[in-house]
Amino acid sequence: GENVEQHPSTLSVQEGDSAVIKCTYSDSASNYFPWYKQELGKRPQLIIDIRSNVGEKKDQRIAVTLNKTAKHFSLHITETQPEDSAVYFCAASPNSGGSNYKLTFGKGTLLTVNP
Amino acid sequence: DTGVSQDPRHKITKRGQNVTFRCDPISEHNRLYWYRQTLGQGPEFLTYFQNEAQLEKSRLLSDRFSAERPKGSFSTLEIQRTEQGDSAMYLCASSSGRSPLHFGNGTRLTVT
Numbered sequence: 001g002e003n004v005e006q007h008p009s010t011l012s013v014q015e016g017d018s019a020v021i022k023c024t025y026s027d028s029a030s031n032y033f034p035w036y037k038q039e040l041g042k043r044p045q046l047i048i049d050i051r052s053n054v055g056e057k058k059d060q061r062i063a064v065t066l067n068k069t070a071k072h073f074s075l076h077i078t079e080t081q082p083e084d085s086a087v088y089f090c091a092a093s094p095n096s097g098g099s100n101y102k103l104t105f106g107k108g109t110l111l112t113v114n115p
Numbered sequence: 116d117t118g119v120s121q122d123p124r125h126k127i128t129k130r131g132q133n134v135t136f137r138c139d140p141i142s143e144h145n146r147l148y149w150y151r152q153t154l155g156q157g158p159e160f161l162t163y164f165q166n167e168a169q170l171e172k173s174r175l176l177s178d179r180f181s182a183e184r185p186k187g188s189f190s191t192l193e194i195q196r197t198e199q200g201d202s203a204m205y206l207c208a209s210s211s212g213r214s215p216l217h218f219g220n221g222t223r224l225t226v227t
Contacts, residue, residue, distance in 0.1 A: 004157075006157075042220065046215045046216070046217070101210075103150075103216060105157025107156055108155070
């Protein structure tokens, strides 16, 4: 089955700096890669996702890059703010019948943005 | 709130008791998923429904676990003869078509 490795497990940055979180996956059949943000005691919330037919996607201060050959993808957050502090999870999924299911998650990165 | 809702939010039970959790997905979503999350880990896939059909079950889902979605709307997850190792957050998610998975707030189970 799929195995997703995520690094680092903790990341501390100063407000305004950039943060980068990296993930690798093992199953070449995976073709959908979402990122979720989870604040303490709350639900995981999707912040950005990318499919294997593109190499990069950006949404304001958040961007994701994907290298299918190397089987790794990364989350980039620019101009970090204290409210970005949370646990971030990467995930990978095969596509079945046009839908995404059975996400395999990394172990998460605790991001702390210091004011 | 038109998101995924789960009930109860918290459940404390004694070892050996049975528990049942409920999930109400986003109304137009035909796919429903159950995941389990333990402290310091990412969510782990348990099972998946398309409408009322349970299409896949993880090996994590022992015989003590059963999930149903009888009318293709809400779902229940039952754990029989609970063990301390069952203590976790049980997350439900739903989706439709190529939409991303939307998670509920989860049910936190503590087995004493």
